[in-house]
Amino acid sequence: MSMLDVMRRLQAAMPAGTQPKFKNAEELMAWQLEQGRIDSQRIAEQNRLTRLQKVLGRSGIQELHQSCTFDNYNAELPGQRHALEKSKAYANRFGSGFGGFIFSGGCGTGKNHLAAAIGNQLLSSGKSVLVVTVPDLMMRFRETYQDGAKTTEAKLMDDLCNVDLLVLDDIGVQRGNTNEGVVLFQIVDRRLASKKSVGMLTNLDAPALRELLGERIMDRMTMDSGMWINFDWASYRRKVKS
Ligand SMILES: Nc1ncnc2c1ncn2[C@@H]1O[C@H](COP(=O)(O)OP(=O)(O)OP(=O)(O)O)[C@@H](O)[C@H]1O
Ligand SMILES: [Mg+2]
Structure with missing residues (x-):
């Protein structure tokens, strides 16, 4: 499914009158990349804390x-x-x-x-x-x-x-x-x-x-x-x- 299809589906699923968050496929792509970056940062942070807690036992x-x-x-x-x-x-x-x-x-x-x-x-x-x-x-x-x-x-x-x-x-x-x-x-x-x-x-x-x-x-x-x-x-x- 292309980005454009994703956009269309999203728009169709939104209640009438809702302003879409992304106006075009590029914006959606940029948003997804940013979310991916945030997610991997969060996972790295979580791993680090889990490791520290294991080492310290608390x-x-x-x-x-x-x-x-x-x-x-x-x-x-x-x-x-x-x-x-x-x-x-x-x-x-x-x-x-x-x-x-x-x-x-x-x-x-x-x-x-x-x-x-x-x-x-x-x-x-x-x-x-x-x-x-x-x-x-x-x-x-x-x-x-x-x-x-x-x-x-x-x-x-x-x-x-x-x-x-x-x-x-x-x-x-x-x-x-x-x-x-x-x-x-x-x-x-x-x-x-x-x-x-x-x-x-x-x-x-x-x-x-x-x-x-x-x-x-x-x-x-x-x-x-x-x-x-x-x-x-x-x-x-x-x-x-x-
Ligand atoms: N002003 C205060 N109000 C309420 N509780 C306090 C206050 N000062 C210290 N306490 C309590 O007294 C206890 C000892 O304080 P704390 O462990 O912070 O001392 P400390 O300065 O770190 O001492 P040490 O150098 O021995 O480690 C703790 O349970 C703390 O919550
Ligand atoms: Mg102390």
């Missing part, structure tokens, strides 16, 4: 943080309000630049909560998100060298570099691991080169993080409206217990 956001939202983040202190507003703004403008975020502060201050709230908002608008701890990531890289590995090092790197938002958690807990700096450098460098942002959660302060990641990464993380937020208040975990 979805993009840990179960513990899947219920974290901006609404259930309790912002009593000025610093918490600042962190909340900045995080909301980041989620709302996501995609308009490649600036990332660094949440730095002590245990239980809500870094994961707000990162997950950003991630959950993006997931609900169809973006792909992965929050992963650096020690977990390093283990997954080591696993790629074993017999019967679920993925290759190159593929894992590709997959990490292609998700819309990657949040690297617990940066700096494995100090002295020289590989960590190299792997992180590669991930951040590649993502930023293709204008994909990175989030970082850490207990380290600015000088310590700068020492671990190097000048170049730090500068690029804070470029293009990237933001650094200090979580300098007491642990929420203690608050819940008392």
Whole structure:
């Protein structure tokens, strides 16, 4: 059946008065090609996420943080309000630049909560998100060298570099691991080169993080409206217990 026949059939099937979406066979052909491109992108994205989930044994956001939202983040202190507003703004403008975020502060201050709230908002608008701890990531890289590995090092790197938002958690807990700096450098460098942002959660302060990641990464993380937020208040975990 020719394109023209398809057009005629479509037109005949439309209720009277409906404006056809395509005025000629070329437009229909262009539309079909575009749909094909969108479909194959969607399939590639789905495969990548399935592969990542298989390697990690879970979805993009840990179960513990899947219920974290901006609404259930309790912002009593000025610093918490600042962190909340900045995080909301980041989620709302996501995609308009490649600036990332660094949440730095002590245990239980809500870094994961707000990162997950950003991630959950993006997931609900169809973006792909992965929050992963650096020690977990390093283990997954080591696993790629074993017999019967679920993925290759190159593929894992590709997959990490292609998700819309990657949040690297617990940066700096494995100090002295020289590989960590190299792997992180590669991930951040590649993502930023293709204008994909990175989030970082850490207990380290600015000088310590700068020492671990190097000048170049730090500068690029804070470029293009990237933001650094200090979580300098007491642990929420203690608050819940008392
Ligand atoms: N302001 C807040 N409002 C509501 N819940 C909070 C708030 N801050 C933290 N929480 C909750 O407290 C728990 C600990 O917070 P979270 O895991 O985000 O801490 P963290 O900063 O990532 O700590 P760590 O450095 O130990 O990983 C989580 O269950 C989180 O949802
Ligand atoms: Mg945390």
